[in-house]
Amino acid sequence: MGHRGENPEVDWPARPDTSLALNRMGTFDWDLDSGRMHLDPTALEVLDLRPDEFPGTPEGLRLRIPPAEEARLDARVAQVLKDGRSHYGAYVRSRSRDGSPAWTHIQGHVLRDRAGRPYRVIGILRDAAHDPGDPGAAGQRDEGRRRMTGVVERTTAILAHARTVNDVTDILKDPEALGHLGAVSVMLGVVDGGRIHLVAEGQLGSYVPEIEYTRVDAQFPMSEAVRTMQPVLLASREEFQLRYPLLWPYIEPLAVRSGVYLPLIAQGRPIGALGLLYTRDGDFTGEERNLLMALGSGIAQSLQRAILYEQEHDLAEGLQRAMLPRRIPHVPGARIAVRYRSARMGREVGGDWYDVIPLGAGRVGVMIGDVEGHDTDAAAVMGQLRIVLRAYITEGHTPGAAMERASAFLRELETERFATCTYVEVDLVSGMLGMVRAGHLDPVVRRGDGSCHRIRVAGGLPLGLPRREGPANGSGYPVTSLELHPGDTLLLCTDGLTERPGADPDTGMRELMEAVRAGPADVEELADVLCDLVGDSGGGDDMALLVLRRRGTPEARGGGPLHHGLEAGDTDAPAAVRHLIRAAVAAWGAGERADEIELAADELMTNALVHTDGGAQVGLRLTAQGRIRIEVEDSSSALPRPRDAGDWEESGRGLLLVDRLADEWGVEPRGGGKRVWCEFAVTAPEPAGTTAEPAVVPAVPGGTAGVSGDCPAGTPE
CATH class of the missing domain: 3.60.40.10 (PPM-type phosphatase domain)
Incomplete structure (x- = not known):
């Protein structure tokens, strides 16, 4: 009984709030509907927060609870709410104002309405620094083991769908992936000859720009991991400074306290390296190392598959492009x-x-x-x-x-x-x-x-x-x-x-x-x-x-082209075509060459009717270059050629005559037949300030002439 007077400021029996405060146990009240959260003064003291630093929402806890721990705690609460349970508890790593590590234990009771919907969590938040042994060691180890194993499984499953190197880097740069890994920065380097190309980094602001390209023999942890094909573990800031002085200037301004650099090995050779940076001291256990190596192995397989996909794609695309036209004429x-x-x-x-x-x-x-x-x-x-x-x-x-x-x-x-x-x-x-x-x-x-x-x-x-x-x-x-x-x-x-x-x-x-x-x-x-x-x-x-x-091309003078069919045995057809040609040539302002054009056309028509079994098609038009073009198309695949005829031979002079009369002529294969053509250059300057009216070619039975500017051109019989 004499002990009661040693602390007269404490009532007997002590009030609940006094008991909680003396044992560094605070309370919290979380309204799930509005998102508001209340922390009593002791809870704020446990988390080393001033009242003006806490905004009254769960986001305010981020000042003291690292992202990885926050993600783990959120997952625990979400699972409890989903399962319909009423209680949960968890040990959480936190950090004090000066950056020193701390342990906090959180215990909550979930309130639900009559329909079973959770609407409020009331709980206790206490300082776990004086818990016997390692605070929450067993639970934390189990939780850490489950978390890391889950990270490896989830990451491997997601990376299985990665088709390109960009797909792999996008997955690793995802902030949610960083939270699961417990890292504040993730870096991926790909071996490119004798260099390492840094292709990805995560969480802006925590990126360590070692140099975009570094040599494999350089004094950097990523280079060492590739050279030795062994993980590089850095447990403290002092180790960063001592072992890698070239990297230290980039690490020093960051809140990084440890790091792991994993070699990415596929088929017995290094193809890259993965770097993970942490804000906690890096006392990596054997189990953690094994899980990290398993993670690195999965990433290595995905990275190699992505590289092979891109190489195969480039090969196939190169093959395809080689078979496409190299230029457009x-x-x-x-x-x-x-x-x-x-x-x-x-x-x-x-x-x-x-x-x-x-x-x-x-x-x-x-x-x-x-x-x-x-x-x-x-x-x-x-x-x-x-x-x-x-x-x-x-x-x-x-x-x-x-x-x-x-x-x-x-x-x-x-x-x-x-x-x-x-x-x-x-x-x-x-x-x-x-x-x-x-x-x-x-x-x-x-x-x-x-x-x-x-x-x-x-x-x-x-x-x-x-x-x-x-x-x-x-x-x-x-x-x-x-x-x-x-x-x-x-x-x-x-x-x-x-x-x-x-x-x-x-x-x-x-x-x-x-x-x-x-x-x-x-x-x-x-x-x-x-x-x-x-x-x-x-x-x-x-x-x-x-x-x-x-392009907007001028309409041909006198209208569009002429098309006419020649039937075998029709003795009147050539005469009708000659009549149409003479009228069209005059309409196009080339009357001085009408005789030459008509004679050349007659020779081409005669060759088609005499030397082939079927009929022919005759075309006449004014080209965009200002030339009159005659075309005779027949069904014979035998190509004509000029030849010297004897004095008493009745044939053989037709193409020689066409060659003398026309400015240019030629033969075009047309599948089951051929097309023989000739062209005549004509000029028809119009008086300044006048507009020529389109002339009309007289219509002849059996023929089709498209010579009026209002008629659709190019319509075959």
Whole structure:
């Protein structure tokens, strides 16, 4: 009883608040709905906080509780609330105002409403520095073991989906990952020859800029980890300063007290290193070291896989780009822009391609296509198919016939691949388009007034699929005609530009149409705008794009071109064509050369009718270069050549005569036949201040003349 008077200031029996205060036990009250938190004076004293430093919310505890401990405590409370329990307790590492470490024990009681919803936590927060042995040692060890094991499992699971080095670095730089690791900074270095390239760092403000590139033999912990293939453990600031004086100036201003540098080893060789920096002293246990090594092993495997993916992708993309045209030819009368963007998914490039084929006489062929699949085989098939299709077109086959032959070629390759394709033959003088489509997206045309339309092209099966046999089927790839006016823009693309993962199939097409409608007139700028629809990294598919804009060319004097058919045995047809030619030449202001032009045309028509079994097609037009061009197309593949005729021979002088009369002539293979042509240079200066009225060529039965400026040009019989 005599002891009662030794502390007269303490009542007997002591009040609860006095008992709590003397044992450094404070209380807290946390309103989960509003987020408010109350700490009594003893709780503030335990955490070494002044009343003005605590804002009355859980975020105010961050001044004394490190991020890793906060994340662990939040996870513990969230699990209790989820499980429906009413009590929890945890030991938490904290730090005093001077930075010295401390232990705090938190115990809470959860209040719930009648529906079982938690709305409040009331608890005790006490100083655990005087707990026997290591405060919370057993619980902390178990908790630490579970946390680190969970970190390794979660990180390995997340990294399993990493496809590129950037994916790996993004995961490591995630602040949430830093909290799980218990580190304030994470650094990743990749071995590049005899150097280490620092490619990632986490948590801005804690980054230690050792130098972006350091030599493997340099005196840095990351270099040492790579050289020795052993982890480098730094338990204190003094060790940083003593062992790595070159690094110390960067460490000194930071609150870093320890660090670990792990070698990343794959297939027995170092490919990089991982650095982790901590604000606690680094008395790393054997178990922690084993877990960190396991973490480093998982990261090493993911990093090596990402590097291999990028190497394979670069190889496949290089193969694909090598099979695309190296340059786009200059085409008078048009502006053309092309784009290709690969899918950033390891080696999963695709078989998308484009091509531009000058055909002469103001004509150009443009195509776009996509081979099924995303691998190097698709790229190889693409290259073969593009070259073959180009060869058929250059040889002179019609668009439909070229597509038929390309489909047969792909079937003969026996690759079990199919391809979609759209080919458009453009006459830049008349503006006429001949379009064929093999299972591909329809072209898009933007008119000069800004209106935008999808062109419904009659389509055939994708290339490589068996064709349906039967006499009623006709050509497998019918040609659709359309006129492209000066200032109009034609757009061809693959579905990589319109597909949106998880979105309606029409969403991407609507976005494309809106972008084309509102886009700039310049084809290069428009192509860049359209590429931005899928972003720099691309989606799950590669993408090819071709944009062609017809320049504003003057209308030919006297109107458009003339086309006329010649039937075998029709003796009146040549005379009718000669009549049309003479009238057109006069309308074009070249009457002084009418006899020469008519005679050359007559020789070409005679050769076609005499030396072939079928008929022929005769064309006459004024080119953009101011030349009158005559073309005679027949079904014979035998190419004519000039030869010296004897004095008494009745034939053999026709082409010699054409060679003497015309300024230029030539022969073009046309698939199943040929086209023989000749050109005459004419000049027809108009008086200043006058505008010539378009002349009209007299119509002849059986012929079609397009010579009026108001008539659509280039329409075949």
